[in-house]
Amino acid sequence: xLTTKAPLILGLGYCGVAATLGLGFLWAPQVSIDAFESPSxxxxxxxxxxxxxxxxLAFGILFVGSALWIFRRSELGWKLHVAGAxxxxxxxxxxxxxxxxxxAAEWGVPWDWADPRLNxxxxxxxxxxxxxxxxxxxxxxxxxxxxxxxxxLYGFVLVPVTYVATRLWTIRHPxxxxxxxxxxxxxxxxxxxxxxxAISFSIAIVGQVLLSLQTSQLEQKLAVxxxxxxx
Amino acid sequence: MESITYxxxxxxxxxxxxxxxxxxxxxxxxxxxxxxxxxxxxLAQQNANKEDSENE
Numbered sequence: 001x002l003t004t005k006a007p008l009i010l011g012l013g014y015c016g017v018a019a020t021l022g023l024g025f026l027w028a029p030q031v032s033i034d035a036f037e038s039p040s041x042x043x044x045x046x047x048x049x050x051x052x053x054x055x056x057l058a059f060g061i062l063f064v065g066s067a068l069w070i071f072r073r074s075e076l077g078w079k080l081h082v083a084g085a086x087x088x089x090x091x092x093x094x095x096x097x098x099x100x101x102x103x104a105a106e107w108g109v110p111w112d113w114a115d116p117r118l119n120x121x122x123x124x125x126x127x128x129x130x131x132x133x134x135x136x137x138x139x140x141x142x143x144x145x146x147x148x149x150x151x152x153l154y155g156f157v158l159v160p161v162t163y164v165a166t167r168l169w170t171i172r173h174p175x176x177x178x179x180x181x182x183x184x185x186x187x188x189x190x191x192x193x194x195x196x197x198a199i200s201f202s203i204a205i206v207g208q209v210l211l212s213l214q215t216s217q218l219e220q221k222l223a224v225x226x227x228x229x230x231x
Numbered sequence: 232m233e234s235i236t237y238x239x240x241x242x243x244x245x246x247x248x249x250x251x252x253x254x255x256x257x258x259x260x261x262x263x264x265x266x267x268x269x270x271x272x273x274l275a276q277q278n279a280n281k282e283d284s285e286n287e
Contacts, residue, residue, distance in 0.1 A: 010253075017249075021242070040234035044241045051245065090252040097248065098241045105237035211256055218263040225270040229277075 006214050010207025016200025020046055023193045041105035048098040050197030051091045052121070054205045058087035059124060059159050061209060062131075066152030069145055076213075078145055081152055083212035085131040087205050092125030117165035120158050127155040 024046030031042045062084030068077025099118070100110035112118055131148050138144040186194075 014249075014253075038234040038237060041237040041241070043238055047242065047245050086252075086256075090248055094245045094248050097244045101237050101241035101244070105232075105234060208252075208256065211260065215256070215260050215263060218260070218267060222263055222267050222270070225267060225274065229270055229274060 006207055006210035008207075010204060010211060013200055013202075013204025013207050016196060017047075017050075017204055020050065020193060020197035020200055023196065028190050028193045029187055036106065037108075038102075038105035041102055044098050044102045044105075046193050046197055048095060048102065049194055050201040051094040051098070053198045054201035055088055055091035055095055055121075055124070056159055056163070057202055057205050058084050058091055058209075059128075059156055060084070061205075062088055062128075062152045063156035063159075066149035066156075069149045070153060078149075079213050079216045080209070081131075081145075081149055082135065082216070083209040085128050085135070085148075085152065086212060087208050089125070089128035089132050091201070091205070092121070092128050096122060096125050117162055120162040120165055124155065124158045124162060127151060127158070 024043050028043070028046065031039050036042055061080055065077045065080025065082075065084050068074040069081055099121075103112070104110040111122075131151060135144070135148055
């Protein structure tokens with residue numbers, strides 16, 4: 001089964017993530033010192049952009065899982081919800097953290113409350129915080145699953161809003177430099193490192209989700225064994 | 232602050248987040264395996280004792 005290969009897939013993803021860091025530091029060209037306030041800090045993007053991409057992927061898994069639970073009462077759907085929320089929390093926090101540090105270096109302020117992308121992405125990450133912490137503090141019941149899945153389902157609307165935010169309103173956050181549809185302004189070497197990063201983070205997220213599904217199976221097996229022991 | 236310091240702080244934070252998450256997932260996974268193994272052992276012992284008492 002695919003879940004038994006989860007640690008291998010996760011390891012492969014992490015190797016790629018480490019390689020992205022190495023390439024970003026040692027191989028990718030330095031940006032022009034005239035174009036940036038803080039040129040070295042620009043290398044933050046080699047993990048910032050792929051982790052944001054991975055967060056969107058994780059929120060997609062959360063959405064699918066929530067929908068499967070709400071409409072089909074699927075146990076697999078609930079497991080995907082849990083795995084997606086956890087993955088979304090980590091990648092979301094990584095994106096927000098690195099974005100704040102870059103903002104402090106480049107703009108002089110870590111956050112701008114007037115920028116739509118920053119705020120919609122911040123809300124997405126807060127949603128993941130709520131879903132992960134809320135689930136841990138509540139007993140597992142159909143009602144609590146319904147509540148969290150509803151938030152997962154409707155919260156997903158923030159993903160397309162965040163995606164188009166810089167296309168519609170560029171305030172602080174830079175506009176898109178890849179997948180713009182009119183030729184990229186990004187250096188090809190930088191683009192390649194970002195692509196390797198996006199693929200690696202995606203593989204790592206898939207590995208983590210599979211590992212989380214495997215853990216859920218073990219939890220179920222443990223519950224069965226415990227009831228066997230008690231009975 | 233130096234540009235390179237911002238870079239270091241950003242990556243250290245992200246590595247910490249990734250590391251702590253992996254640690255939590257991995258320890259939860261291995262703890263469950265240990266719990267399952269110990270319950271399976273206890274159940275096997277229980278069954279063996281039951282068989283012994285039935286034979287006596």
